[in-house]
Amino acid sequence: MDLLQGTLEMLVLRTLLFAPLHGYGIAKAIRSSSNEALDIEFGSLYPALKRLELKGWIESSWEVSEHKRRAKYYQLTSEGRQQLQQEHSKWAEFVTAVGHVMGPMPEGGKS
Numbered sequence: 001m002d003l004l005q006g007t008l009e010m011l012v013l014r015t016l017l018f019a020p021l022h023g024y025g026i027a028k029a030i031r032s033s034s035n036e037a038l039d040i041e042f043g044s045l046y047p048a049l050k051r052l053e054l055k056g057w058i059e060s061s062w063e064v065s066e067h068k069r070r071a072k073y074y075q076l077t078s079e080g081r082q083q084l085q086q087e088h089s090k091w092a093e094f095v096t097a098v099g100h101v102m103g104p105m106p107e108g109g110k111s
Helices: 007-016 023-033 042-055 078-102
Strands: 058-064 070-076
Touching: 007 023, 007 042, 007 058, 007 070, 007 078, 023 042, 023 070, 042 058, 042 070, 042 078, 070 078
Parallel strands: none
Antiparallel strands: 058 070
């Protein structure tokens, strides 16, 4: 499923709300919480993580993973929490607006 522009950053912020994770963990958590519908490609994820870090919404540190390898872990900052609240409100408005436009499908697919 394709993501709308900016949606990946919002999903990353939401995922990091619960605990720090490394890149693979973030991708896996998004896939799992979307019932396998969203498969985040690393070519999209890592640039998004860099953008979020530059904005000050997440921060990173090198740690040892559960597999005893060095991994870069990302965590939400207080600014990131505030941004997530704003993004969540905008997303709810967007979903409501699209729901109004789409409405229920007419019987037989005709209007």
